[in-house]
Amino acid sequence: MTHDALRNFRHKIAGCEIALLMDLSTGTVLAWDSDLKWPQEELDALCGLAARLLSAAPGNGPEMGMMRAMLATETGCQVFQRGTPQGDEVFGCILAPEAAIDDVFEAAAWVFDDLLPGDRAALA
Amino acid sequence: MAGDATEPALWQALTSASAYGLGADTGRTLTTGAEGAALVLRRLADTMLGRRLIFAFDGAERLRCDAEMGRLLAFSTLDSSGAASAPNGFENRDDSAAIENAAAAFEETLAGLCSRASDISVRSEALVAGGTSTRAGFPVERLLARLQSADAEDEPAARLRRFLDKAQDLIASAVIVQGDTVDPVKGPEADAGALFRVSSDLLSRMNAPEGAAGAPTRWRLxxxxGVGQVQNDVLVAEIDDHLLLATARASAMPALRALWLDALGTAARPRA
Structure with a gap:
C-alpha cells in the first residue's frame, strides 16, 4: 500500500525522480519508488538531510520543528514534508531541476491521507 | 488501457512505426559554444521515442547519440572517415558514480566540438536492436540546467537583487551577505541580526558532512x-559566495522557487 501511494505520487507529479517515505525517529527510509535503483547510502543521505532541515527551529521556539523544506539546486529540487506537525513520518521527493512544484505539497498530503488516515483526520 | 504485459509491445510498435525524421533542420549558425551545446542538448531532451541522433559540426558528422524519453543512453564520437569511437554508455543503474562520470565526459566532448563550430545540424536514425530498455541513461534536462547555470554571465549580487525585485510582494525582510558584509535590503534593520543567526543554522544543517545536500552546485535555494501558525517562511539563497537571507510569506514556496528560476533565466516548466 505504501509503495502504491508513492508510485501514484510519481505518476501525478511530472519530473519526479524518486518519492520516498522516511521515519526520522529511526533515521530510516521506510519505502521508496523510482525508475532507477538508488544506492542505500544516497537514501540514507536524503533521510539525514530531511532530519536536519526539519529539526531546525528558526524563531519558532526551541520545541518547534519545521513542517516543510525545499532545497533547490541547478541539478534538482528536493522536497520534504511531515505527515503531521509533531510526527516523525516524512514524505520526500526529488524533482527535475525545472519541474513545477505547485502541486507537490497537495499530492504529498494525499500520500499521508492514504498512509496515516487516523492521524490526519485528527488534524482536520 | 494497456496492461503491464502489453505496454512494452505497444511501445515497441510505436517506436518502429514512427518516422525517424526530426522535421526540417538544415543547420543553424551559432555565435557561442554554449549556444551550440544548448542546441544539441535540446534536441536530445526532446527525443522521446528511441532514436540515434547524428550531429554534424560545420558539415562534418562528429557526434552520435542514442536517446530515448529525454535521456541520453550512449554517445560516440566520429572521426573524419565516419568511424565511431567505442560508445560511452550509461548502462549500469547501480553505479551512480560511473553514470556521473559518463555525463561529465559527454559535457567535455560536447564543449570541445561546439567551441570550434559555427554551424550544427542533425539527422536521426532508428536505434539498433539491442535495446534501450536495459540502459539507465542520463536525464538531458539536467545537462541543460548545468549548462545554463555555467553560462550565466550575471554577477551573483545582481541576480539576487533581480530575484528580490520579482519577489518583493512575497518577501517581508531580507539581507544580502558577502563575506563579512551584511547589507539589509528590505524590512527593519533590527531583523538583520536575527535573520543572520537563523540562516547560519540552516546553512550548517545544509552543509553537514554526514550526508551531502547533493553534488556541489553553483547556486542553492x-x-x-514552520509548524503551526507561523507568519513567515525562511529563505536562504546562495550563489557563489553571495547569500540572500529572507523571511517570506508562508505557503509561498512554489511561487518563490518559480521566481527564483525566472531570475536566473531558467523558467520552471508549466504543470503537465
Missing part, C-alpha cells in the same frame, strides 16, 4: 516552513 532553501525554503523552510
Amino acid at each position: 532553501l525554503i523552510v516552513a
Whole structure:
C-alpha cells in the first residue's frame, strides 16, 4: 500500500525522480519508488538531510520543528514534508531541476491521507 | 488501457512505426559554444521515442547519440572517415558514480566540438536492436540546467537583487551577505541580526558532512516552513559566495522557487 501511494505520487507529479517515505525517529527510509535503483547510502543521505532541515527551529521556539523544506539546486529540487506537525513520518521527493512544484505539497498530503488516515483526520 | 504485459509491445510498435525524421533542420549558425551545446542538448531532451541522433559540426558528422524519453543512453564520437569511437554508455543503474562520470565526459566532448563550430545540424536514425530498455541513461534536462547555470554571465549580487525585485510582494525582510558584509535590503534593520543567526543554522544543517545536500552546485535555494501558525517562511539563497537571507510569506514556496528560476533565466516548466 505504501509503495502504491508513492508510485501514484510519481505518476501525478511530472519530473519526479524518486518519492520516498522516511521515519526520522529511526533515521530510516521506510519505502521508496523510482525508475532507477538508488544506492542505500544516497537514501540514507536524503533521510539525514530531511532530519536536519526539519529539526531546525528558526524563531519558532526551541520545541518547534519545521513542517516543510525545499532545497533547490541547478541539478534538482528536493522536497520534504511531515505527515503531521509533531510526527516523525516524512514524505520526500526529488524533482527535475525545472519541474513545477505547485502541486507537490497537495499530492504529498494525499500520500499521508492514504498512509496515516487516523492521524490526519485528527488534524482536520 | 494497456496492461503491464502489453505496454512494452505497444511501445515497441510505436517506436518502429514512427518516422525517424526530426522535421526540417538544415543547420543553424551559432555565435557561442554554449549556444551550440544548448542546441544539441535540446534536441536530445526532446527525443522521446528511441532514436540515434547524428550531429554534424560545420558539415562534418562528429557526434552520435542514442536517446530515448529525454535521456541520453550512449554517445560516440566520429572521426573524419565516419568511424565511431567505442560508445560511452550509461548502462549500469547501480553505479551512480560511473553514470556521473559518463555525463561529465559527454559535457567535455560536447564543449570541445561546439567551441570550434559555427554551424550544427542533425539527422536521426532508428536505434539498433539491442535495446534501450536495459540502459539507465542520463536525464538531458539536467545537462541543460548545468549548462545554463555555467553560462550565466550575471554577477551573483545582481541576480539576487533581480530575484528580490520579482519577489518583493512575497518577501517581508531580507539581507544580502558577502563575506563579512551584511547589507539589509528590505524590512527593519533590527531583523538583520536575527535573520543572520537563523540562516547560519540552516546553512550548517545544509552543509553537514554526514550526508551531502547533493553534488556541489553553483547556486542553492532553501525554503523552510514552520509548524503551526507561523507568519513567515525562511529563505536562504546562495550563489557563489553571495547569500540572500529572507523571511517570506508562508505557503509561498512554489511561487518563490518559480521566481527564483525566472531570475536566473531558467523558467520552471508549466504543470503537465
